Amino acid sequence: MGKTATNISVVLGLITIAFGGFYLYTQYTNSVSEYDVSDQTMQTMLERTRVFIERDAILKKIALDIDIFDDARFRYLVSYSTPIVETTIGREDPFADVDTR
Secondary structure (H helix, E strand, C coil): CCCEEEEEEHHHHHHHHHHHHHHHHHHHHHHHHHCCCCHHHHHHHHHHHHHHHHHHHHHHHHHCHHHHHHHHHHHHHCCCCCCCCCCCCCCCCCCCCCCCC
């Protein structure tokens, strides 16, 4: 690699690192400014939290009746599936020569 190509590679590398640093810096400043919460935003968050808590209370009141699964029709179900037979797949040594007999 020639001296010119090396210099160009170093300069391009430094530019890339500088651009990456600038990008990360701007992302950091954007994320810091997002936490600036106004009263309207706070009220919206509190309202959504209240709705969530109400729905959670409604869901906790639900009781499922699972006695139907104790019925004899469910306990004595028969499986008609065919068992799968284990077979070997491939060769023992995949890199060995193939026997052409």
